[in-house]
Amino acid sequence: MSAKKEKKRDFSKYTGVLSSLIAIISGIIIALIVLMTTHPDKGFAAFTTLITGGFGMGGIKNLGSLFYFATPILCTGVAMCLAFQAGIFNIGGPGQYSVGALAAILTSLYFSKDFPAPFTWIVPLIVATLAGALWALVPGILKAYFNVNVVIGTIMFNYIEMYYMMHWINDYCYDAMKGQTRAIPAQCKLPQWFMPALTQNKTSDIGILIAILVAILIWIVMEKTQLGYELKACGKNAEASRYAGIKSKRNIMISILLSGALCGLGGGLTHLSVSGTYITMKEALAAEGFNGIAVCCLANNSPLGAIFGALFMAFLTVGGNYMQIFGFQREIVSVITSVIIYFAAFSLFLKQALERTANKKKTEVNKVTGEELK
Amino acid sequence: MEMLYFIARYFMYFFIPLLVVSVSGMFSERSGIIHMGLDSVMVWSCMWGVLCLQWLDGVVAGQLRLILALLFAGVMGILLTLLLAVASINLNADQTIVAMALNTFAPAFCIFFARVLQDGSEHLSIRNDFLIEKVPVLGDIPVIGEMFFTRTYITNFIGIAIFIISAIVINKTRFGLRMCACGENPQAAESLGVNVQKYRYAALIISGFIGGMGGLMYIIPVATHYSQTVGGYGYLALSVLIFGQWRSIPLLGAAAFFALCKTIANAYSGIPFLANLGLPSAFFKSLPFIITLVALAATSKYDHSPKASGQPYDKSQR
Incomplete structure (x- = not known):
């Protein structure tokens, strides 16, 4: 002691x-x-x-955009931290993020818009999270049971997502006038609570709060629970932890699914935001997924550090604009x-x-x- | 028959850069450095190659312009790869993260640089006068001549030459075998008097040069302007490398297989049988990636990856 x-x-x-x-x-x-x-x-x-x-030029109003940019990269950053700690390099962030975003858009357009009040946005968020996990499922299985390098697996799924995204948007939610996804119904957007008053920005919403909450939650899981301990043990030395009776295959699946889910959540939060975000018809990988890696590097793989990392990266992005x-x-x-x-x-x-x-x-x-x- | 010729030419456009870049990756990984940054090397040196083509336009004529640009792209490829070399050989960095840094850096810097150069537009145009209508003598061979030696590019032959030379260097020369020893068991190699760091540097310099040329080779036949992307070829080359199990001859097969998938993905609408299937174009476009995964899952039992690949070299380890 x-x-x-x-x-x-x-x-x-x-x-x-x-x-x-x-x-x-x-x-x-x-x-x-x-x-x-x-x-x-x-x-x-x-x-x-x-x-x-950009605060010198734009003043306090930029706080809203700072939070807006920080939300997705905080989610993907925490996702990367979790995967890294479990010894997995999840480059699939862009794919999982975009799939989550599309899932949120589709759910709000087709299903949840008629639900009772809080479920209009909670349900799409949950679906986005699940979709992100789903997109990580196959690379996870390939890694755990077929020994396929997870980096390659997730990269391949990024590209599969990139090509299929156009197809899905085109079929289900294409706004031909603007060349992007259709706008989601107002009631499906995230609630704002006190955020507009805090940031002096009309379009500010609680996305960042949810993301920070999730980061803290993941930190607690990783640092204070048995699951977190086992995941980290696997990340440090998979063989040794297998001898110690930890099921390494199960842990690989859990960590990559959680990581994918977090990326999906990031996509959902961004695309349900009040300021309105759309997926454009462009063959490109979502930068938010890759920026999560930067956040994670800044944070030394700590989910709590990721909060500061994401805010810093968003700070630079605001300035970059x-x-x-x-x-x-x-x-x-x-x-x-x-x-x-x-x-x-x-x-x-x-x-x-x-x-x-x-x-x-x-x-x-x-x-x-x-x-x-x- | 015209169809076959068309597909053969198309096939070569995909096959050569994949082969060359995966050979570049092979040098790096056989020496023990995982090279996830192949894509960045391609993007980066492709820009320099294209710029060199623009500078030389009107100064040097014909194929010489292309060859000089290829060499320049290769040299710039070395420069970028040296960043990986310093970090992973001297500073014990995590090689995958360094590569991710390079992959973020190259496209961003190239957009930034291209826009600074031409005040706003990021597309660098390429004046392409490199098409060889017919190779003398060889072009007269029936069928094969028509397939591979007419309407072709000099890069195709350079690419094949690079493959043959590097296969010999890696498998038959003292340098190549020692380099591979550094990737399998660096401590043992060091104990026999092989300077591991030096060999890894040499391997990465070769890798950078070949990868840089591969970047320019990718763009010459398929595009009229450069727009800071090589269509994920670096990553594809990486999968070719893994699928080819880091060995020269299987690598050739793997590259050919991928190129075929890619050809089908791009030319399927011209092939009646495939066009009639009624599948979305997204399916054909993602086919190479799906097949990669299936192939990797099927072959991953036989793992011939270099044993020390990805680990920082520690002399004191046993």
Whole structure:
């Protein structure tokens, strides 16, 4: 017990945060370099707008869009954290997210619009969650029972989704005038509660609250329950946990289904939002799915950290939307994201290096004072 | 007969880039570095290749322009792959996450860069005068000549050459065998005096060069402009690599099989039997991906993946 307490006071607890910070700062520095070299005259103004998240230009109203952008990537980010902790790399986020989105749209268009009050939006959300899980089902089975690399499995399902999405939209919910999915009925949109007052934005809704709640819930499951412990054990060493009597195949299925469900929920929340989101007829994978990986990297695989990671990424996105004014493209945000992921990838190395320096300091102090450092 | 020629030519458009890029992946993975970033290498070097084509337009004529652009694309491919190399060889990074970073970076940067270059438009146009109407002598062979040696591209022959050379290098030379040892059991290789890091660097440089050329090879026959995508070919090449079990000859078969699926997916409306089935085009388009999964599930029992693939190399391990 005392050893455990000792460890908690250890400096190593903060190295995770520190290495994320290093990753973020590197990303921002590279963005500055790219902006300054492309348009030296406007580069710095664009840069300040970007890193203030557009709040300097748009003011408090941007809080609404910040939450709007954070909602889907928080869900997909938590999904990735969960999968990562269970030793599974779920790249299927884009597919699961889009399928969830479509499921939410279709359910609200065809079924739930006549339901009694809260079920008009709760039912589509549940269906979206299930649809996301469904889209992860086959890659999960292939991984658990046929030993097919889960990365390949989920990537293939992304592409299958990409091609089928057009087909489904075209058949069931196509608005030919606008070239996108039909608008969902007003009663099926998420309730707003106090959010408009809080964010000074008329279209703000409770999506972000649900997402944060889910993140906390997943954190509790992963940290405080037996299921979470077993999932993590499998992720650390599948063979060893199998010897310890943990059913690894079942755990693979659970983690990938949960991960898919969370992505689906993200799609549902975004497409039931009051501000109105549509799927356009374009052969493209949903970026929200991939951005979840970035959120997860920033958060060091922790669902709670994902809340901050998602808010930060959304912050950058809001800033990125102002880039056009300065003659830049918003893709600069993706460039920053990629640099952050890149640096986060060797965060383990950074972490070890930091820990090494931290431990060095500790022993030095020990020598001088002759007692253990708290 | 015209139909057959048409399908054969179409087939080559898909087959060559898949083969070349999966060979690029083979170099990397046989040396022990999982290369999920093939797609990014293609997207990135394809842009540089296309830009090089634009710069050389009017300076150099004919096939030489294409060959120079291919070389340039290869060199740029090396540059991007070095990012993976440094992170995974020197910094013990998670190779899959690095690759995801590259996959996010390449399309975003290329859109950004293309728009900066041409003030708003992201499409880079390609002036294509590389079609070879008929290869002398070989083009006169009946049937085969018509199928593979007329209305063809020089990239087809370069691609085949790359495959043959790399098959020999990997399987028959000292360099190749040592490289594979680094992917199977790096500690054992190191104990016999093989510098694992050096070999992995070499493998990734070769991989980047080939992958970069593959990116440009993909776009030359099928598109008139470059729009920051290679249609998921990097990922497909990865599945070809796994389906081909990381071995040269099976790789050839796997690439051919995929290319055939892809050809059917794109040309099915011209084939009466398939067009009459009444299936949605989405089905045919996703067919290569579905078949990949089925094929992988069926063959995954035989796992010949390099043993040390994906793990950061730790000298002190046993």
